[in-house]
Amino acid sequence: MKKRHMLIATTMIAGMILPTLHLNAAEADYVPLREQLEKIGSKIIWDMKDRTVTFKLKNGIAGIVTIDDAKYRLAGKEAKLSTPVKLVDEKTVIPASLLQSILAENAKYQDSKDVIPTFSVKAQGETEAVDSGEDAADDPSIWVDPKDPAKSKLVATNKAGGLLVYDLNGKQLQSYKVGKMNNIDLRYDFPLGDKKVDIVAASNRTTNTIDVFVISGETGELTNIVAEPIKSSMSEVYGFSLYHSLKTGKFYALVLGKKGEFEQYELSDNGHGKIAGKLVRELHLATQSEGLVADDEYGTMYIAEEDFAIWKYSAEPDGAKEPLATVDIADGRRLQDDIEGLTLYYGKDGAGYLIASSQGSNSYAIYKREGNNPFVTTFNIADGNTIDGTSETDGIDVMSFGLGANYPSGIFVSQDDANLENGKKINQNFKIVGWEQIAGGASPKLDIQNNINPRQLVNRNTK
Numbered sequence: 001m002k003k004r005h006m007l008i009a010t011t012m013i014a015g016m017i018l019p020t021l022h023l024n025a026a027e028a029d030y031v032p033l034r035e036q037l038e039k040i041g042s043k044i045i046w047d048m049k050d051r052t053v054t055f056k057l058k059n060g061i062a063g064i065v066t067i068d069d070a071k072y073r074l075a076g077k078e079a080k081l082s083t084p085v086k087l088v089d090e091k092t093v094i095p096a097s098l099l100q101s102i103l104a105e106n107a108k109y110q111d112s113k114d115v116i117p118t119f120s121v122k123a124q125g126e127t128e129a130v131d132s133g134e135d136a137a138d139d140p141s142i143w144v145d146p147k148d149p150a151k152s153k154l155v156a157t158n159k160a161g162g163l164l165v166y167d168l169n170g171k172q173l174q175s176y177k178v179g180k181m182n183n184i185d186l187r188y189d190f191p192l193g194d195k196k197v198d199i200v201a202a203s204n205r206t207t208n209t210i211d212v213f214v215i216s217g218e219t220g221e222l223t224n225i226v227a228e229p230i231k232s233s234m235s236e237v238y239g240f241s242l243y244h245s246l247k248t249g250k251f252y253a254l255v256l257g258k259k260g261e262f263e264q265y266e267l268s269d270n271g272h273g274k275i276a277g278k279l280v281r282e283l284h285l286a287t288q289s290e291g292l293v294a295d296d297e298y299g300t301m302y303i304a305e306e307d308f309a310i311w312k313y314s315a316e317p318d319g320a321k322e323p324l325a326t327v328d329i330a331d332g333r334r335l336q337d338d339i340e341g342l343t344l345y346y347g348k349d350g351a352g353y354l355i356a357s358s359q360g361s362n363s364y365a366i367y368k369r370e371g372n373n374p375f376v377t378t379f380n381i382a383d384g385n386t387i388d389g390t391s392e393t394d395g396i397d398v399m400s401f402g403l404g405a406n407y408p409s410g411i412f413v414s415q416d417d418a419n420l421e422n423g424k425k426i427n428q429n430f431k432i433v434g435w436e437q438i439a440g441g442a443s444p445k446l447d448i449q450n451n452i453n454p455r456q457l458v459n460r461n462t463k
Contacts, residue, residue: 062332139395150404179206299461336360
């Protein structure tokens with residue numbers, strides 16, 4: 001979700017044209033925020049519309065305060081002051097107690113080994129822009145053509161009203177006006193009647209349903225195959241992923257709501273050539289969550305609670321309602337809220353990477369896929385000679401399979417919030433980066449696999 005479009009201005013007066021107050025004697029324990037932050041070399045962002053000040057300390061920790069609000073966020077945690085942040089004499093002022101908390105966080109991670117490694121790559125391809133303005137393009141998914149990988153497709157959502165299919169050159173092949181589609185995913189070889197089909201599914205915010213389609217690889221055509229609408233009981237469907245349990249062979253649709261709701265539906269053949277959905281599990285996160293990805297081999301799933309953390313859960317329907325682990329928090333160093341899209345790079349022998357879109361820092365954090373998911377590195381997509389970089393990314397996807405001469409080591413696909421053409425902002429689109437660029441840019445270098453067939457994954461769920 002795009003929470004704010006920020007104006008960076010490290011020297012501007014925080015108050016701008018907003019009405020201001022004057023401190024009285026009882027408020028003498030307030031201190032000017034900008035002045036104190038500049039003393040310690042912080043970056044400051046003022047959002048006039050939302051009346052917020054977002055700041056990033058030199059060690060990467062981030063915080064945000066809002067005028068006339070006692071609630072604030074610092075280092076990935078939300079807290080409440082005894083008195084609110086104020087605007088006084090055209091300056092944002094905060095209680096001295098909050099300054100002490102900021103200074104305590106600023107004292108952390110001062111060793112050179114604590115620096116978060118970051119590098120840049122450049123997009124090698126991009127899709128045509130979506131036909132809707134504002135915040136429309138959202139989430140991509142990569143379909144691998146089994147006969148000719150170079151003819152693989154990108155299937156993506158347009159929140160303003162539909163599904164889109166592109167070839168790897170970025171040319172739009174299909175467009176379906178089926179509703180406000182938010183997040184999308186696909187799986188291979190779903191058993192339907194006497195054959196196996198590749199399915200694409202997405203959360204439809206117009207109908208509050210999970211919509212499921214069969215994809216025709218040659219043309220990219222999508223055909224709805226839901227028997228009866230798979231309608232959610234949550235107020236609004238939002239995040240989405242599919243899960244194929246290699247332990248049981250069953251397929252599931254996983255959906256998140258804007259209020260932290262989670263529902264899991266078993267997908268099955270209804271005996272008449274259509275797919276039916278049955279609710280088999282529910283749980284609840286504390287706040288809005290969207291990013292969601294399932295690891296078919298390990299039987300786990302990852303959920304991005306936008307303002308707080310990435311959580312690791314069991315993906316099986318009988319899994320616990322509590323997370324197995326916390327992968328990372330949005331303290332501003334590796335992840336800065338919103339935490340958005342999540343995707344998995346399947347590697348050799350169960351290795352690989354979990355990748356997260358850190359929307360607040362316009363970057364992507366990489367973690368190991370196995371074990372306790374240790375952090376690896378961070379990268380961003382910078383402007384190239386003919387293709388611009390990405391910013392405030394929503395959905396992402398990655399593929400560890402060679403996709404022809406242009407992308408022999410697979411690809412990473414990312415939504416771009418501010419798509420530019422000849423320096424002019426146009427409608428949003430999706431950027432494509434060859435995986436070898438990302439793997440080679442990291443230090444030490446990341447693994448490169450170009451033969452992990454998504455149709456031939458291996459069950460590694462031993463629980």
